[in-house]
Amino acid sequence: MKGKSRRNPHLYDISLGALASSLAVILSFIGIQMPMGGKLSLEMLPLLLASLISFRAGLLSGIIFGIIKVFLEAVPVVHPIQFILDYPLAFSVLSVAWFFRRRYLLGSLIAISLRYLIHVISGAIFFASYAKGNPWVYSLIYNALYMLPSALGVLIFLYLIYPKLKLQVDYLDG
Secondary structure, eight states: OOOOGSSSHHHHHHHHHHHHHHHHHHTTTTEEEEESSSSOOOOOHHHHHHHHHHHHHHHHHHHHHHHHHHHHHTTTOOOOOHHHIIIIIIHHHGGGGGGGGHHHOOOOOOHHHHHHHHHHHHHHHHSGGOOOOOOHHHHHHHHHHHHHHHHHHHHHHHHHHHHHHHHHHHHHHH
């Protein structure tokens, strides 16, 4: 740790993770619900911002948000592995953006792509009965219908917000 603002890094990560997951919950209520499931929203934005600042905070916020999302939105859980894939894992994988934080848009795009991949795998395995034809093609298209517009919106806001936020974080770190 460089500066005085992170005297207790665990407390910093827990606080940042809690703040990010809380903001993600709020943003999850603002959006457009798709007819077959999924939602166009900016819920990934605070999770990615936390991930770009701290890997542990991003991981923590993704896990917390994923679990909370299941209970708040009463989403269908057909199998325990599907629950893990679609919620805690899909949102915690956004913390991968931290490894590419110097090129934050690329890192965020990679992280969002990993989330999309996890949803595609889960959809093809656990929701194959809904597919008319190949379940992998169905899952690719189904998840793309809400993930691509959401990703675009999140990346635009990230482009506008992150450079200013990074300046503040760097200033606090000394």
